[in-house]
Ligand SMILES: [Fe+2]
């Protein structure tokens with residue numbers, strides 16, 4: 315972490331945008347101090363009526379995932395080499411990354427509140443539960459495992475926000491489409507950052523990174539909202555239904571999981587990494603064979619058909 319801290323600080327401005335000029339949620343939302351506020355909200359609600367049930371469900375799940383940011387910040391602060399020094403480079407990175415991410419939940423939450431489609435109280439209960447439940451992603455305090463995880467996750471959120479953007483457009487909600495589009499582009503920048511950090515570490519500690527990558531793929535990358543629940547449920551009960559809706563809509567699927575893995579293998583040039591010890595070589599073998607195996611499994615997955623009614627969504 316010390317070794318790549320300098321590199322990270324030099325590139326921080328490529329990965330995170332200046333606060334004064336980056337977009338803010340209010341750039342996209344009706345301004346309540348303007349006379350046309352109620353009219354704009356009416357328009358927003360009119361467009362939101364066209365969104366399919368599954369799309370609203372996925373959007374709420376995505377929003378709650380973004381709103382659980384305190385979990386991600388406090389977890390990253392425990393990673394070895396991050397919190398050693400409150401004023402150090404990694405804490406600076408973490409605070410600035412968190413500050414950028416915080417706009418995502420803020421924007422989506424306000425949109426959903428105005429949309430008229432959502433039982434906000436139920437959604438807020440799920441959000442509070444998710445933050446209280448935390449997550450268990452199997453990375454421990456190891457920086458390599460954590461940055462492999464965040465590389466994967468930022469790519470996954472980029473895909474899902476991008477797909478929601480295009481489905482919102484299809485359903486006639488141009489505003490929502492724009493919102494999810496700008497969020498997706500933040501996620502793409504963040505993905506670039508974390509994959510780059512791992513790429514830099516690979517140059518100096520290839521075997522340990524390879525072993526960490528293998529380990530994370532063996533454990534499978536769990537989604538940050540895997541403990542998602544609704545009122546009266548056990549932790550994780552709502553996550554399955556959220557994931558089903560995402561799979562059904564094609565917002566985030568088992569095939570995407572494999573494609574993200576393939577992207578990482580390519581970005582990190584796993585095939586041509588040199589200087590591996592025996593364990594590192596074995597880890598690479600496992601990694602290189604995994605996408606084909608997972609593709610066969612993904613192809614067999616049938617689209618889930620269960621029609622589940624979330625407490626989050628108002629009947630219209
Ligand atoms: Fe985000």
Ligand SMILES: [Fe+2]
Nearest residue numbers: 468471501504
């Ligand atoms: Fe993100």
